[in-house]
Amino acid sequence: MTSTSFAAPPRAVAAAAPRRRRNPRRYDALLGVIGVLGVLALSETLSRTGIVNPAFLPPVTEMYSTLFSLLGEHSFWVSLGETLRGWAVGLAVAMIIGIVAGVIIGSLPWLKAATHSTIEFLRPIPSVALIPLVVLLYGTKPQSALILVVYASVWQILVQVLYGVADVDPVARDTARSFHFGRLRIFRSVLWPTSLPYILTGFRLAAAVALILEITAELVIGVPGLGRDIGIAQSSGAVAETYALVIVVGLVGVAVNLLSRFAERRLLWWHPSVRSES
Amino acid sequence: MSLTRIGRRAVLTFGLPIVLLAIWWVASAGSTNPFWPSLQTILQAFPQTWTWDKVVQDVVPSLSRLGIGFALAVLLGIIGGTAIGLSPRLRALSEPVLEFFRAVPPPVLVPIIALFAGYTGSLGKIVTITLGCLWPILLNTVEGVRGLDPTLTDTARSYRLSAWRRFAFVILPGASPRIFTGARQALSIGVILMVISELFGANRGLGAAIVQFQRSFAIPQMWTGIILLGLIGVTLSAIFKAVENRTLAWYVGQRQMERGE
Numbered sequence: 144m145t146s147t148s149f150a151a152p153p154r155a156v157a158a159a160a161p162r163r164r165r166n167p168r169r170y171d172a173l174l175g176v177i178g179v180l181g182v183l184a185l186s187e188t189l190s191r192t193g194i195v196n197p198a199f200l201p202p203v204t205e206m207y208s209t210l211f212s213l214l215g216e217h218s219f220w221v222s223l224g225e226t227l228r229g230w231a232v233g234l235a236v237a238m239i240i241g242i243v244a245g246v247i248i249g250s251l252p253w254l255k256a257a258t259h260s261t262i263e264f265l266r267p268i269p270s271v272a273l274i275p276l277v278v279l280l281y282g283t284k285p286q287s288a289l290i291l292v293v294y295a296s297v298w299q300i301l302v303q304v305l306y307g308v309a310d311v312d313p314v315a316r317d318t319a320r321s322f323h324f325g326r327l328r329i330f331r332s333v334l335w336p337t338s339l340p341y342i343l344t345g346f347r348l349a350a351a352v353a354l355i356l357e358i359t360a361e362l363v364i365g366v367p368g369l370g371r372d373i374g375i376a377q378s379s380g381a382v383a384e385t386y387a388l389v390i391v392v393g394l395v396g397v398a399v400n401l402l403s404r405f406a407e408r409r410l411l412w413w414h415p416s417v418r419s420e421s
Numbered sequence: 422m423s424l425t426r427i428g429r430r431a432v433l434t435f436g437l438p439i440v441l442l443a444i445w446w447v448a449s450a451g452s453t454n455p456f457w458p459s460l461q462t463i464l465q466a467f468p469q470t471w472t473w474d475k476v477v478q479d480v481v482p483s484l485s486r487l488g489i490g491f492a493l494a495v496l497l498g499i500i501g502g503t504a505i506g507l508s509p510r511l512r513a514l515s516e517p518v519l520e521f522f523r524a525v526p527p528p529v530l531v532p533i534i535a536l537f538a539g540y541t542g543s544l545g546k547i548v549t550i551t552l553g554c555l556w557p558i559l560l561n562t563v564e565g566v567r568g569l570d571p572t573l574t575d576t577a578r579s580y581r582l583s584a585w586r587r588f589a590f591v592i593l594p595g596a597s598p599r600i601f602t603g604a605r606q607a608l609s610i611g612v613i614l615m616v617i618s619e620l621f622g623a624n625r626g627l628g629a630a631i632v633q634f635q636r637s638f639a640i641p642q643m644w645t646g647i648i649l650l651g652l653i654g655v656t657l658s659a660i661f662k663a664v665e666n667r668t669l670a671w672y673v674g675q676r677q678m679e680r681g682e
Contacts, residue, residue, distance in 0.1 A: 275635035396524030
């Protein structure tokens with residue numbers, strides 16, 4: 144595959160552009176595809192012509208053929224599964240802790256005032272500071288990654304839940320109270336719908352952070368997963384495989400982003416911010 | 422503010438942290454578990470471990486790499502983000518590519534950059550930090566520029582402000598709330614990358630020092646490193662907040678007025 148075969152389509156499309164402007168969304172999607180192909184073609188050219196040493200940046204076609212041969216290997220799927228499991232378990236634990244703690248702290252003003260300084264202090268502590276400690280405690284077991292993932296993501300959710308609970312309309316809350324709603328009923332019909340958008344924002348932020356820390360733990364500590372495979376491939380000089388695995392991790396990241404956006408749309412279909420978009 | 426209110430605030434601010442530290446102190450006192458030394462031991466080890474020489478040798482290089490990398494990312498992110506945000510065509514062209522690069526967890530940059538430059542010098546580490554911090558700033562700048570009030574930009578244009586003045590007085594301030602949002606995300610990614618970029622190869626630096634303590638089972642020293650790293654994280658975030666509050670004072674005020682507070 145040469146670079147000219149990639150470069151040809153943009154001109155043809157540019158000529159056809161005015162006619163398609165009636166459907167801007169499709170036109171934008173087309174431009175996006177061209178952008179992706181352009182970057183692939185550029186990096187292929189840089190590598191093939193030797194402008195960038197192919198020992199550092201193999202041709203894209205080689206990365207993808209390595210990627211496809213990886214897809215046939217059992218060990219690849221095991222690693223992918225381990226990464227996804229570590230991410231999902233850590234995120235789920237962080238969600239539960241964050242939501243429960245957030246609702247309790249947020250509903251009791253004195254508790255919120257008393258914990259504010261502590262939360263603001265603990266939140267910016269970088270999760271990676273805990274790496275030496277978890278290495279001592281758990282070595283390369285998945286628990287090491289779990290602790291890092293949970294510590295990093297729980298604050299994202301907790302803080303959003305606190306915002307959400309604070310956003311509850313006082314009139315709605317007082318109305319529910321004067322109708323003698325029970326605590327559970329107030330939670331379900333007043334607190335939950337108000338804070339759900341915030342919780343989902345927290346979920347979106349936490350999902351991305353959790354993936355970063357899961358991969359970090361694998362790469363740095365050697366917890367089994369795609370991150371560890373990248374480290375091994377790199378140190379053993381399997382350059383194309385290193386890139387292929389990085390591409391896979393990037394695609395996992397894209398999938399995580401799409402998933403959290405999808406969840407927001409799905410669970411907030413009734414919310415004005417989602418309804419106004421469609 | 423009356424004295425009782427000041428007292429009340431002090432209790433609320435410092436009460437829980439003091440209680441937690443006291444619990445840690447008491448619970449760990451006389452600890453024989455090698456992994457959990459007593460808080461007293463850790464605090465005694467702190468001044469011995471982080472002497473002036475050690476700080477100059479390990480902490481200063483780490484922080485300056487973070488500073489340079491972060492500053493470069495802010496600069497490139499704002500320039501690139503403004504260009505992409507102003508041109509709908511460029512935005513459509515680059516959006517999927519940028520979405521992919523943003524989704525790549527930044528730590529995997531380390532092995533890739535190690536392929537190019539090895540990983541012993543400062544250059545590779547600075548490049549890692551810059552690339553990791555770039556995407557949140559870039560994408561938020563794009564959104565900020567897109568969300569500019571069209572009345573403002575049209576007015577600027579009809580007054581024939583030069584491109585540079587439009588950028589400095591209309592676009593940049595208008596997009597700054599979003600730029601700060603991106604920069605805040607980037608800062609925490611930058612700290613992560615500062616630490617883990619030092620864990621590869623033979624290195625000096627804060628992250629390298631802490632792992633060195635752990636490997637040689639100097640556990641109280643390791644704990645002092647964890648605490649120091651925590652303090653650095655807290656300090657950086659406080660500095661960031663102070664800069665943000667100063668720069669965005671007009672924005673916070675405007676929002677309060679809109680909400681009728």
